[in-house]
Structure formats: structure tokens, C-alpha cells
Amino acid sequence: MNEIRIEKSASLKPKPDASQLEFGKLFTDHMFLLDYSEELGWHDPRIVPYGPLTLDPASMILHYGQAVFEGLKAFRTSDNRILLFRPNKNAERLNVSNERLSIPEMDEAAFVEYVKALIAIDRDWVPSLEGTSLYIRPFIIATEPCLGVRAAKQYLFAIIMSPVGAYYKEGIHPVKINVENKYVRAVRGGTGFAKTAGNYASSIKAQEEAKHDGFSQVLWLDGKEHAYIEEVGSMNIFFKIGGEIVTPELNGSILAGVTRDSVIGLLKSWGYPVTERKISIEEIRRASEEGKLEEAFGTGTAAVISPVGQLHWEEHTMTINGGETGEIARRLYDTITGIQSGKLADSQGWNVVVE
Amino acid sequence: MNEIRIEKSASLKPKPDASQLEFGKLFTDHMFLLDYSEELGWHDPRIVPYGPLTLDPASMILHYGQAVFEGLKAFRTSDNRILLFRPNKNAERLNVSNERLSIPEMDEAAFVEYVKALIAIDRDWVPSLEGTSLYIRPFIIATEPCLGVRAAKQYLFAIIMSPVGAYYKEGIHPVKINVENKYVRAVRGGTGFAKTAGNYASSIKAQEEAKHDGFSQVLWLDGKEHAYIEEVGSMNIFFKIGGEIVTPELNGSILAGVTRDSVIGLLKSWGYPVTERKISIEEIRRASEEGKLEEAFGTGTAAVISPVGQLHWEEHTMTINGGETGEIARRLYDTITGIQSGKLADSQGWNVVVE
Numbered sequence: 001m002n003e004i005r006i007e008k009s010a011s012l013k014p015k016p017d018a019s020q021l022e023f024g025k026l027f028t029d030h031m032f033l034l035d036y037s038e039e040l041g042w043h044d045p046r047i048v049p050y051g052p053l054t055l056d057p058a059s060m061i062l063h064y065g066q067a068v069f070e071g072l073k074a075f076r077t078s079d080n081r082i083l084l085f086r087p088n089k090n091a092e093r094l095n096v097s098n099e100r101l102s103i104p105e106m107d108e109a110a111f112v113e114y115v116k117a118l119i120a121i122d123r124d125w126v127p128s129l130e131g132t133s134l135y136i137r138p139f140i141i142a143t144e145p146c147l148g149v150r151a152a153k154q155y156l157f158a159i160i161m162s163p164v165g166a167y168y169k170e171g172i173h174p175v176k177i178n179v180e181n182k183y184v185r186a187v188r189g190g191t192g193f194a195k196t197a198g199n200y201a202s203s204i205k206a207q208e209e210a211k212h213d214g215f216s217q218v219l220w221l222d223g224k225e226h227a228y229i230e231e232v233g234s235m236n237i238f239f240k241i242g243g244e245i246v247t248p249e250l251n252g253s254i255l256a257g258v259t260r261d262s263v264i265g266l267l268k269s270w271g272y273p274v275t276e277r278k279i280s281i282e283e284i285r286r287a288s289e290e291g292k293l294e295e296a297f298g299t300g301t302a303a304v305i306s307p308v309g310q311l312h313w314e315e316h317t318m319t320i321n322g323g324e325t326g327e328i329a330r331r332l333y334d335t336i337t338g339i340q341s342g343k344l345a346d347s348q349g350w351n352v353v354v355e
Numbered sequence: 356m357n358e359i360r361i362e363k364s365a366s367l368k369p370k371p372d373a374s375q376l377e378f379g380k381l382f383t384d385h386m387f388l389l390d391y392s393e394e395l396g397w398h399d400p401r402i403v404p405y406g407p408l409t410l411d412p413a414s415m416i417l418h419y420g421q422a423v424f425e426g427l428k429a430f431r432t433s434d435n436r437i438l439l440f441r442p443n444k445n446a447e448r449l450n451v452s453n454e455r456l457s458i459p460e461m462d463e464a465a466f467v468e469y470v471k472a473l474i475a476i477d478r479d480w481v482p483s484l485e486g487t488s489l490y491i492r493p494f495i496i497a498t499e500p501c502l503g504v505r506a507a508k509q510y511l512f513a514i515i516m517s518p519v520g521a522y523y524k525e526g527i528h529p530v531k532i533n534v535e536n537k538y539v540r541a542v543r544g545g546t547g548f549a550k551t552a553g554n555y556a557s558s559i560k561a562q563e564e565a566k567h568d569g570f571s572q573v574l575w576l577d578g579k580e581h582a583y584i585e586e587v588g589s590m591n592i593f594f595k596i597g598g599e600i601v602t603p604e605l606n607g608s609i610l611a612g613v614t615r616d617s618v619i620g621l622l623k624s625w626g627y628p629v630t631e632r633k634i635s636i637e638e639i640r641r642a643s644e645e646g647k648l649e650e651a652f653g654t655g656t657a658a659v660i661s662p663v664g665q666l667h668w669e670e671h672t673m674t675i676n677g678g679e680t681g682e683i684a685r686r687l688y689d690t691i692t693g694i695q696s697g698k699l700a701d702s703q704g705w706n707v708v709v710e
Contacts, residue, residue, distance in 0.1 A: 024502025054407040065420040065552030102559045147379025160412050187578040189539030191557045197420030198553015202546045204457045223542040
């Protein structure tokens with residue numbers, strides 16, 4: 001790993017009111033950049049003032065979408081330490097995405113060091129208000145100017161950061177979800193398990209239609225049979241059915257969420273086994289009819305836990321736990337946010353301190 | 356349509372040797388730009404010197420791949436006219452792609468005018484050597500700086516152009532194709548029918564593996580059953596089986612190629628009906644075994660017609676027409692390239708003259 005070159009911004013932006021933050025709209029004073037070329041590999045790590053990128057209009061990212069990204073958060077504790085939540089998992093997954101998209105592998109330890117170095121420079125941007133955090137967005141784009149369809153020979157790795165407000169301004173609460181039966185997010189053999197730009201572009205239309213119909217997210221079914229549950233919006237999903245906690249198995253079209261992994265780990269440590277398996281929407285409908293659908297919740301970096309109060313699938317409306325947040329969902333939410341913010345003991349060793 | 360603002364380049368680049376051109380590496384002196392905002396719609400059409408774009412690192416294209424593009428060609432005739440091949444079809448398809456990706460619709464007549472205006476400025480870049488052309492790349496990218504996953508509110512439409520050499524330097528010749536049985540290009544309900552960046556990113560890995568194994572392209576099967584033929588590389592595909600010409604129907608996961616449409620039109624005008632239907636790879640294998648697989652060829656803007664000499668599927672090797680270019684493929688190639696270059700009469704009214 002080369003030494004990080006640092007060019008500090010001449011003037012710092014005013015810090016925002018932490019109670020008024022919108023997601024991903026405002027960015028910190030600096031950003032991290034790292035180049036890749038065939039000759040030099042990943043090289044020239046540097047922290048520079050946040051500002052526009054200059055891209056040739058033929059840059060391959062703009063035409064063929066060869067790009068991957070990550071998302072993680074840093075938290076300020078009451079004793080003013082800064083904690084990163086499981087950044088090594090993001091480093092690992094970035095390389096899984098890189099491999100699928102034919103992007104060169106990154107050094108995972110270096111990835112974590114780069115994230116820490118950028119936070120250290122902009123540490124005053126980590127907000128302290130309950131529920132707030134600094135959202136960190138590492139991403140890689142193909143920058144080579146060429147219209148041939150193939151893997152690029154030049155890339156840019158960048159990290160930008162944005163202070164974000166509390167996801168639940170009035171406490172955790174359940175949402176209404178529509179089971180998508182027209183659009184498909186991913187299929188086995190495709191890129192569903194990779195965190196690549198194109199997966200998100202292709203999901204926008206379904207989300208828009210669900211919003212228009214009064215739902216907050218879509219529940220994606222598999223692309224092959226339109227029968228099995230995959231993800232909810234851009235989160236993983238868990239159900240509690242007749243006492244058993246289940247979540248779709250990582251089958252090649254589902255993203256391996258860091259929160260998903262944390263939830264499985266916590267539940268196991270509490271003595272609740274989690275079964276990772278195929279779950280059909282018909283199984284969920286039947287469980288609902290029989291009164292056995294006890295909980296449903298999404299898991300992801302943004303919301304941590306997002307309880308599902310109501311599921312709509314074709315002519316069926318399934319209300320879950322009387323439309324209220326379930327006991328497991330609430331305990332998971334309190335525990336994970338408690339660990340992240342340093343209020344609870346980090347018994348799993350998940351936090352990384354930014355010095 | 357607003358008037359196009361023109362800022363000419365102060366110095367023009369030297370023109371390349373038309374016999375040495377690589378695809379999509381060298382660009383003309385100017386580019387066309389057009390902005391979109393919610394308040395103004397598509398606005399400020401302008402031709403400016405070719406040069407870098409300045410993008411906020413949070414621009415949505417760089418994270419969520421909300422981008423679509425087109426590809427078409429201009430040709431110089433022996434009497435020095437410049438002909439565009441069916442640009443209205445690209446305008447139509449761009450809007451199909453826009454709709455799927457939640458990008459605002461464009462005026463199709465304006466699209467054609469923009470392409471013509473840019474060619475008119477850089478007309479000296481249209482090469483005249485046999486088989487050469489000017490490749491035109493219109494594209495739209497989401498430029499709004501925001502990390503929320505939703506349709507952007509700001510876009511850039513751009514056109515860049517690149518002189519390209521003859522696809523077949525030594526005459527049209529057949530290629531070896533591998534039938535892909537691990538990776539999937541698209542699935543119904545996804546974005547396969549749209550010309551969006553992410554479709555190409557997800558295809559790179561399979562193409563790399565096929566190249567590594569000595570094939571020039573992959574033949575994609577459907578994502579659901581892995582049984583039906585979809586596309587070859589980034590081309591459509593046609594077969595002649597026992598006298599019948601067939602091509603996969605436009606089923607929601609196949610791109611509606613302009614060359615595909617042109618081929619169907621020509622074949623019909625010659626009295627060869629074309630059946631658009633589901634074609635299984637097993638049907639092709641059986642036809643090959645029975646000696647009925649008479650021709651196979653891909654169709655696309657780059658190669659026009661790309662004859663398939665050999666198909667590999669699992670343990671089966673199918674040699675088609677003795678590995679030689681078939682009669683239909685050659686006639687189609689000669690006719691379409693003849694019309695495009697102005698050597699043959701444009702009986703279909705496909706050419707648009709750039710004044």
C-alpha cells in the first residue's frame with residue numbers, strides 16, 4: 001500500500017443542522033481517490049477537496065456501466081469516539097462484485113485504511129444526534145475512454161461521505177410492501193449478488209410504480225419462476241413463521257447484506273436458529289392465512305431493520321403482527337443500533353475505531 | 356426544439372489513416388450536448404469542442420447506472436454525399452430504453468436533427484475507404500448528485516462520434532461461438548429489451564471467458580429455462596433451418612436491433628418469409644444432426660452480418676455450412692452495405708442524407 005497523499009481543502013463548508021439532513025445530498029469537505037492502470041495496478045492514493053470528476057465522454061462507465069459500489073456508516077459515540085461498523089465485510093463484498101464485473105481486485109486491508117483515513121480528515125462531519133451517522137460511499141468506475149464492449153483497462157476508486165439523519169424520525173415503524181409480479185430484479189447467472197450500478201438502474205421503474213400505488217417498497221420474486229422471495233427494495237428480508245426465523249438463501253441472485261449477516265449472527269447468539277432456504281410467496285400467503293406469519297422485516301445499512309406491516313400480492317393483503325413492529329425486529333434494531341453507537345457492548349467485535 | 360448553439364473548436368485534430376482505425380478509440384473534433392432539468396425539460400442544445408465532462412462524484416450515473424445509449428453509422432458515398440442509416444429507428448428505440456429506465460422522453464425528430472447537425476460540423480471525419488464509416492454514439496446519463504435510489508431529476512444527453520475501420524478487413528468470414536450455459540444476459544421483466552449501460556457490464560465476464568476458450572462471442576440462452584436462444588454477443592441472431600429462416604421473437608429480454616429489422620424487411624421483399632418465434636438450442640442441435648442447419652448469422656450495427664461457422668454447446672460441436680459464409684448471409688451483407696454506402700438503390704427508403 002502506497003502512502004496516502006493529502007491535499008486539504010482551503011475552505012471548509014459550514015456543517016449542517018443534524019436534525020434536517022436528507023439522505024445523500026450533502027457531502028463532506030474531502031474525498032478519497034485511487035487510480036488503476038494495467039502498468040501500475042492500483043496507485044496514487046490521495047485525499048483531495050471534494051469536487052467534480054473530469055471524465056472523457058467516452059469513459060466506459062458512461063456507456064457500459066462497469067461500476068460497483070459499497071455503503072457503510074460511521075457513528076459518533078457519547079464519549080466522542082468514532083466507530084465504523086464491519087468495514088471488512090464491505091471490503092470483502094467489493095471484491096466479490098469486482099470479480100463478477102471483471103474489475104481488478106483491491107487489497108481489502110488497504111480499503112479499510114482508506115476509509116479510516118478519509119473519516120479521520122473529515123471527522124467533524126460525523127454527527128452526534130441520536131440516530132444520525134456519516135454514510136460512506138466507496139465506488140469504482142471504468143474510466144478508460146473506449147467504445148469497445150470489454151473490461152476497461154483504467155479505473156477510478158473513490159470514496160465520498162455524506163452525513164445522514166435518523167432513518168426513523170419518530171421511532172421504528174412498519175411499512176406497506178407490494179409483491180412485484182411484472183418486473184424482475186435479478187436472475188441466477190446474472191449480477192444480483194454483486195453490488196453493481198446496473199442492478200439499481202433496473203429497479204427504479206418498479207419502485208416508482210409501487211410508490212405511485214401507495215407502497216413504500218417492492219418485494220422481489222425470483223426471475224425464473226416468479227414464485228420465490230428474493231429481496232425487499234434494496235434490503236434483505238426475514239420472516240418469522242410459526243416460531244421459525246427464515247430468510248432467502250444466497251442463491252446467486254441475492255445480495256449478501258452486511259446487516260443480514262449481522263442479524264443472523266445475533267439471532268444465533270440469542271438461541272434463535274435462522275434457516276436460510278427458498279421461501280415461496282405462496283408459503284407466506286398460507287402462513288398468513290393460518291395465523292402463523294408472526295413477523296417480517298427488511299435488513300439493510302440505511303434502515304438497519306425495516307418492519308413490514310402489510311404485504312400485498314395480487315389480490316391478497318397480508319397484515320403482519322397487527323401492522324405493528326414485532327418483538328424480534330425491535331430487539332434486533334435496538335441491539336444493532338446500540339452496538340453501532342457504542343451504547344451497548346460490542347460482544348461480536350464488529351466495531352472498528354477510527355483513531 | 357431550441358436552436359443549436361455552436362462553439363467551434365479552435366484547433367482541429369489531424370485526421371487518421373482510414374486503413375488503421377480501431378473501433379471507438381479516436382473521436383471527432385466536436386460533441387453535442389443537451390441538458391435536462393425538471394424545470395426546463397430538455398434544453399440548451401449545443402455543439403462544443405470534444406472534451407472532458409465535469410461530473411459531481413455523487414452523480415447518479417456513477418452509482419446506479421441510470422443510462423441508455425444508441426449506436427448508428429454515417430457513410431460517405433462515392434459522389435461525396437453523407438448518408439445516415441435509419442436514424443429514426445434509433446430515436447424510437449432510445450425512447451423505449453428511456454421509458455424502461457424512467458428517463459424523460461426525447462423528441463424523436465429533434466434527436467435526428469441533433470445527429471445530423473453534429474455530423475455536418477465534423478463531416479470531414481466521415482471516412483471514404485471501402486467498409487469504413489463514422490460511428491455515432493448518442494447517450495443519456497443521470498447527472499443529479501444524490502445517493503438516493505430513485506430516478507434522477509437531471510440528465511445529460513450527449514453525442515460523440517468516432518471514425519471506424521472496416522469490420523472485415525479481409526472480407527466477411529464466419530466465427531466460432533460458444534453457447535453460454537452459466538451466465539445470463541437478461542430475463543423477462545428485466546431490462547434486456549432496453550439499450551442500457553448495465554446490460555453490457557453484466558455481459559463482460561461471459562465474453563472474457565469465451566474469448567479465453569477460443570471463441571469470438573457467446574450465444575445467450577434465456578434466463579428462465581436456459582433452453583431458448585436470445586442473442587449472440589451484442590447482436591441478434593438468425594438461422595436457416597430446412598429452408599425456413601427463423602429468429603427469436605422480441606419477448607421482452609431481446610434487443611430490437613435496427614439491423615435485425617432491416618434483415619427481416621429485405622428477406623420479406625425477396626420472398627423469404629422470416630418466422631419470429633421461440634427457438635431452443637436443442638432444436639438447433641437436432642437440425643444440425645439431421646443436416647438441416649443451413650445457415651446461422653448475427654446482425655448488428657458494427658458487423659452488419661456476422662456468419663456463424665461453428666456453434667459449441669456443452670459436448671456438441673455444430674459446424675454450419677461447412678464453416679463457410681452462407682448464401683443468404685452474403686446477399687444480406689452485400690445488400691445492406693451496398694445501400695448504406697450508396698452503391699445500391701435505396702429501395703426501402705432507409706437512408707437519410709446529411710446536408
